[in-house]
Structures are given as C-alpha cells and as structure tokens.
Amino acid sequence: MSSEPSRKLTIYDLAKLAKSSPSTVSAVLNGTWQRRRISRKLARRILDLAEREGYSTNMQARALRRDRSGILGMILPLYDNRYFSSIAQIFEAEARRRGIFTIVSCTNRDPDQEREAARMMLAYRVEHLICTGATNPDAIAEMCSAAGIASLNLDLPGTAAPSVISANREGARRLTDALLDRLEARKIDAARVLFIGGRAEDHNTRERIEGFRQARERRDLATKPTDIVPCDYAAEKAQAALEAYVGREGRLPAAMFVNSTISLEGIVRWLRLGGHDMNDIIMGCFDWDPLAAAFHPRLIMMRQDVSTMIARLFDWIDTPPEDPTMRLEVMPEIIGNSAAAPGRG
Amino acid sequence: MSSEPSRKLTIYDLAKLAKSSPSTVSAVLNGTWQRRRISRKLARRILDLAEREGYSTNMQARALRRDRSGILGMILPLYDNRYFSSIAQIFEAEARRRGIFTIVSCTNRDPDQEREAARMMLAYRVEHLICTGATNPDAIAEMCSAAGIASLNLDLPGTAAPSVISANREGARRLTDALLDRLEARKIDAARVLFIGGRAEDHNTRERIEGFRQARERRDLATKPTDIVPCDYAAEKAQAALEAYVGREGRLPAAMFVNSTISLEGIVRWLRLGGHDMNDIIMGCFDWDPLAAAFHPRLIMMRQDVSTMIARLFDWIDTPPEDPTMRLEVMPEIIGNSAAAPGRG
DNA sequence: TATGAATGCGCAATCGGTTGTGCAACTATT
DNA sequence: AATAGTTGCACAACCGATTGCGCATTCATA
Numbered sequence: 001m002s003s004e005p006s007r008k009l010t011i012y013d014l015a016k017l018a019k020s021s022p023s024t025v026s027a028v029l030n031g032t033w034q035r036r037r038i039s040r041k042l043a044r045r046i047l048d049l050a051e052r053e054g055y056s057t058n059m060q061a062r063a064l065r066r067d068r069s070g071i072l073g074m075i076l077p078l079y080d081n082r083y084f085s086s087i088a089q090i091f092e093a094e095a096r097r098r099g100i101f102t103i104v105s106c107t108n109r110d111p112d113q114e115r116e117a118a119r120m121m122l123a124y125r126v127e128h129l130i131c132t133g134a135t136n137p138d139a140i141a142e143m144c145s146a147a148g149i150a151s152l153n154l155d156l157p158g159t160a161a162p163s164v165i166s167a168n169r170e171g172a173r174r175l176t177d178a179l180l181d182r183l184e185a186r187k188i189d190a191a192r193v194l195f196i197g198g199r200a201e202d203h204n205t206r207e208r209i210e211g212f213r214q215a216r217e218r219r220d221l222a223t224k225p226t227d228i229v230p231c232d233y234a235a236e237k238a239q240a241a242l243e244a245y246v247g248r249e250g251r252l253p254a255a256m257f258v259n260s261t262i263s264l265e266g267i268v269r270w271l272r273l274g275g276h277d278m279n280d281i282i283m284g285c286f287d288w289d290p291l292a293a294a295f296h297p298r299l300i301m302m303r304q305d306v307s308t309m310i311a312r313l314f315d316w317i318d319t320p321p322e323d324p325t326m327r328l329e330v331m332p333e334i335i336g337n338s339a340a341a342p343g344r345g
Numbered sequence: 346m347s348s349e350p351s352r353k354l355t356i357y358d359l360a361k362l363a364k365s366s367p368s369t370v371s372a373v374l375n376g377t378w379q380r381r382r383i384s385r386k387l388a389r390r391i392l393d394l395a396e397r398e399g400y401s402t403n404m405q406a407r408a409l410r411r412d413r414s415g416i417l418g419m420i421l422p423l424y425d426n427r428y429f430s431s432i433a434q435i436f437e438a439e440a441r442r443r444g445i446f447t448i449v450s451c452t453n454r455d456p457d458q459e460r461e462a463a464r465m466m467l468a469y470r471v472e473h474l475i476c477t478g479a480t481n482p483d484a485i486a487e488m489c490s491a492a493g494i495a496s497l498n499l500d501l502p503g504t505a506a507p508s509v510i511s512a513n514r515e516g517a518r519r520l521t522d523a524l525l526d527r528l529e530a531r532k533i534d535a536a537r538v539l540f541i542g543g544r545a546e547d548h549n550t551r552e553r554i555e556g557f558r559q560a561r562e563r564r565d566l567a568t569k570p571t572d573i574v575p576c577d578y579a580a581e582k583a584q585a586a587l588e589a590y591v592g593r594e595g596r597l598p599a600a601m602f603v604n605s606t607i608s609l610e611g612i613v614r615w616l617r618l619g620g621h622d623m624n625d626i627i628m629g630c631f632d633w634d635p636l637a638a639a640f641h642p643r644l645i646m647m648r649q650d651v652s653t654m655i656a657r658l659f660d661w662i663d664t665p666p667e668d669p670t671m672r673l674e675v676m677p678e679i680i681g682n683s684a685a686a687p688g689r690g
Numbered sequence: 691t692a693t694g695a696a697t698g699c700g701c702a703a704t705c706g707g708t709t710g711t712g713c714a715a716c717t718a719t720t
Numbered sequence: 721a722a723t724a725g726t727t728g729c730a731c732a733a734c735c736g737a738t739t740g741c742g743c744a745t746t747c748a749t750a
Binding site: 365366367368369372381382383384387406408409410411412 | 727728732735
C-alpha cells in the first residue's frame, strides 16, 4: 500500500509514473489493450502499477465519455416484505454476477415519489429502468421512452413497456381451490369464504379476484359482492375490514383468501385480539413469508417465483422483446398444501 | 411535450435555442444564477425552455466537473428482515428529503462481497459510505480512508470509523429481565433459560450475551456455557441447535432469548414440528417483526430504534465527529411486555 | 536494398457540465 | 464630461476517461 494520495489517482498520474500515455493506460485498464496493440509487457507493468497505487476508475468520467452509465435502475414500493425484498436481493445478485451496478429506490406506492425517483434515475442515465409494482407504470414508461431509455415492468403490468408478472389469476384459482378442498374435507359450508386485502384498482388484485370467482364458479358456488373486500394492503385496513365483515355477518368467515402478508398481519392481529383460534378458520395468503409459515403451518401460501421472474427480466434486458406490450406470466408455487393438511401434523 | 429528441438535450442545445451561452444556461439550471448576476428575465426564459424541452441534467458530467457525485452509499447484509429493510427505507427517505441520491447494495454477510461493493461505490465516488452490519467494518473503513472518503458504521461498530449502534448490552439486560420476571410470575425455576442465535465473533452478539449474563448475575443466577448457543443467524442453524440442546437436557428450556427474527423462524418451526405449545415456553427476541408479534402476542421483542439511529447518522454526515472512533448507542424499545402479560390477554 | 505490412504507442478531440475571469453597457457620482 | 461602480453575460479552461487517427519502428518479402 503506497502512502495516502492527497488527490485521487487518474490515468494521467499513472501515465507519468509508467512513462507512458493516458490513452495507453486507459486501454490497458479497460481491457481494450489487445485491440489497440499494446504489448503484453507494457500492459502488465501498467496493471501492476495501478494495483500497487490503488487506482480506481472514475465511473463518472467513463460514463460521460461512453455515454453509458453501466447502471441498472429499479423502483420498488417497499422493502419490508419477503416478496419485494427478495426481488431487490435477487435483482442485485444477478446484476452483480454480470458486473452491472444497480440502483434501487423505494417509492412507497406513491405516484409522485415514483416519478421523482424515475427522474433521478434518468438523470443518472441508467441503462434500463425496472419498474416494480408501480401505481402507474405507464407514466414511468413514457418518461423513459421520452428520455430514450428502455423500461420494463415487474409485478404489476403496464401497456407501454414489456411486463413480467405472476400468473395471478391462475394462482388465485389454485389457492382458492386449496381452500375449498379443505372446507370440503372438513365438511364445512363453503358459502362464507372471504377475499380480503389489496386494491381494487390494481391489476393483480383484480386478477386474483377473478381467479377466486372462477374457482368458486366451477364448483357452482355463488360469490356475493360482500365476500370480496379489496380494502387496500395496510394491516390496519384489513383489520378494520374483517371487523366490519364479522359485524355484518354475525360470525367469522369459514375461510379467507388474504391478498398479501401485510394484510395477513392485520387479520392475524384481529383474530388474536378477539381470542379466536387460528385453526378454526382456513386461511390462504397470496404471498409467502417463512416466519408466518413457521408460526402457522396450516396456512396455505402462494410463493411468487421471484428467481424466474428476474431471470426473464434479464433475458429482456439482454435482448429487448420486439413487442413493447409483451406480457409474461410466471406461475407462483403453492406452499403448505400437503396432503396431510386436513389432519393435525 | 416536444417531439422525441434523437439525442439527449444538453445545455449547449438549450443555449442555442435560448440564444444564450452554455455557462449562463448552466448557472440558471443549477440555481447559481443570482450569484452570477443573470437577469431574472433571462433565467425565467431558460427555465421555461428547459421545462418545455424536457431537459435533464447529466449527473455524470456534473459529478465529474464538481468532483462530487451527490450520492450516498450504503452496504447492507440483507433486505429480508424488518430491521434491515427499515434501515434501507428510512435511510432512503431521509436522503430523499435532503435531495441526496442513495445507492444501497446488499452483500449477504460475505466479506468478499462487502469489499467488492465498497470498491464499486468508491469508483462511483459516493460522498459517504455507510457500512451496515458488516462482517469486517474496519476493512471497508480503510478502503474508504485510502480513497479519501468518509465512512460510517451502522449496527455493527468498527474502530476505524464512527459507529451508530443499538445499546445491545443494556437492551439484552432488559429483555432478559423481562423473561426472568415472567418466570418468577409463573413460579418457574429460572435455571433453564437458553440464549440462542447470532455469531460469537460479532460485537452485537457478544454484547447481548454479556447483558444476558449480567441480568442473571444480578439475580444470583448462574449461567452455564451450554445455556449460550451463538449458532449463527440462519434458521436451520437455530433449529439444529435447539434440537441438540433439548437432546442434551432432556426437555425444553423454560425460556429463550432468541437473538434475531431469522433464528426465531427456526425455533418456531422446530417447536411446531415437535408439536409443542408455544405458550409453554417464554420467549424473547432481540429484534422486531410485526407479523411475529401478531402471531405470538406473548413474545417479547426488542425493537431497535432505526429512526433515531438514522437521524444520528445524518447528524454525522452533516458534521463529521472529530473523533473517528466515536461510538453512539441508541436504546431499543421493548415490545409486548405489558403488565397484563403473565395472564391470558 | 527497397517495399509493404504489421506492431506499438501517443496525440488530441470529445463527452456535458462548472466556474474563474473579463469585457461591454449602463448607472451613479463628482 | 470624466470616472467609478454596477449589472449582465460570454469565453475558455477544466474534470477524467475514451477513441479515431497517425506516426515511428520492426519485420517479412521480393
């Protein structure tokens, strides 16, 4: 380790030290030296020198000159559930594997914050912008296309950029089927099944509601409007909605389709506060959380296949789809629906 | 909205359009126009033009020239628990409030990934690097100081940069006290209390163990070495460690100090699998998760005060402490230890 | 011993902002 | 009317990389 450089080392400094030129040093350090016919000997000397002196490329200068930042941007609603946090982690890991730098920003499901974050990412000239669970993906996609950079949607689809999402309808159908199967096994009337959580205006919730409906329809079960309560995601909202439902109906639902782990939090809290036994009610959750699974092993969960979703995303980053309205659905996996489920484990 | 610009708009384009000069346009757009005595009229004209044409400053160019990126970097072990995810979220929110851009990278508690992420952040010339829960904070601090940029530690302290951490020892003492109080209330022998989870080589775990010991000592309770099992954080490790403990002791511990929510996951799973009743055992967890709290309201949790920790961090970003080895401890809050706790709620 | 090709490297322009400095034109002062 | 001060803006030199181009050498071939 050499002594503290008072100023950051540049290729000009290295060129002087190596008695060479900045262009040569640059070529050596960015790996294009063979193409520029720099001798292996000189290359090695410069590389050693750079290593010894602790040189680090100024990415701003590189980005400016190359007109490519080497950065991938992602906006995300939140980090604080397993679904979104694993999206961030797997996205980062995959980008790192490819030597790409990532910037992730969470925007709290707030359209203004989404736009502002996108504006910043565009100012930093990210090469792609991944728009995850955005309230208004098309607005972001438009900003991106105006800036001439590609955008992709994840989790919630848009019409202005390609989207990778979960197979929400089919997933919801399967989750509902699992609930109905358990009711049948316990010979419980399937009339009182409640769908709770999510936003009526978001695509995923609408699809899941549709899947829920279809699964019931196929068994000739009617679904009342009051059985479907997209009361937003927040735990408190779900708590209040369940309270209201029980107030109206006079008793607990026999089964519940809970639309997210954050809604589940409210549901569970409400049940606990009321002194209800979790096992008296059959629950499914369209999302996955290992702690919840540990606490309540009879809870059925849909685990969205984040690895596959991210893999498809990178496929599109590598080779952009010709059709910008392309939509790809990835099937989630059902967890906790073992055959032994009806009995006590 | 004007027609699609084929090339990204620059201050030179704007200068031409406004029949002005690049330096004037620059001054107007970065807010220094008053100091440079640009007339209000011209400034307005240029601002309107920039707005109309959808101009966006090239941050790479700005950063290069200013020699300041305007970026704050943070490395983080993971996103997938509430503690770290709220650190990321609150950090971002606070930075956004100040108009600072952030880059967060998670490094999976892997020293190599930590160094690599730090190297990248330094290459992008972040202005500060926050090192959260790093396995080797001093190594990162050294890299930073060699590059001439300030670093700060969060969650796990180092000796080469100022650190903001939780009051682990005192927090652990209080959590242990809560466990012992409950044992007393139930008139249960306090011999069989198990500390489980974490890494013996990390500072926080050592401090918590010390707090655990002290709380027992103050009640004249001896602590056997086998009562303390820092088996790493992973759920599987905790699961195996508990299994081993029970195998040795012939029965369950009466109470447990679980060192993280991820360890808690393994503990709860193991208890469930064995058909044990969660309420037969008094549990505390040094960390907080609202889903866990909802599922198990008698679980006592220490919620680390992330908001305060981040606030202190930004204090130091604003005015760096004179002493680089400075360490600040922020008291965590105990959750779920209400007076009504011993009875059924 | 010419001639042409290949090898090895440096020159200088460039990316898009920022900022020290200078120079008109205008206003106030004596 | 001459001088000094103020106002309003443009010039041009950077920041640190990248890259098209060109010029010496050296090597192979005739």
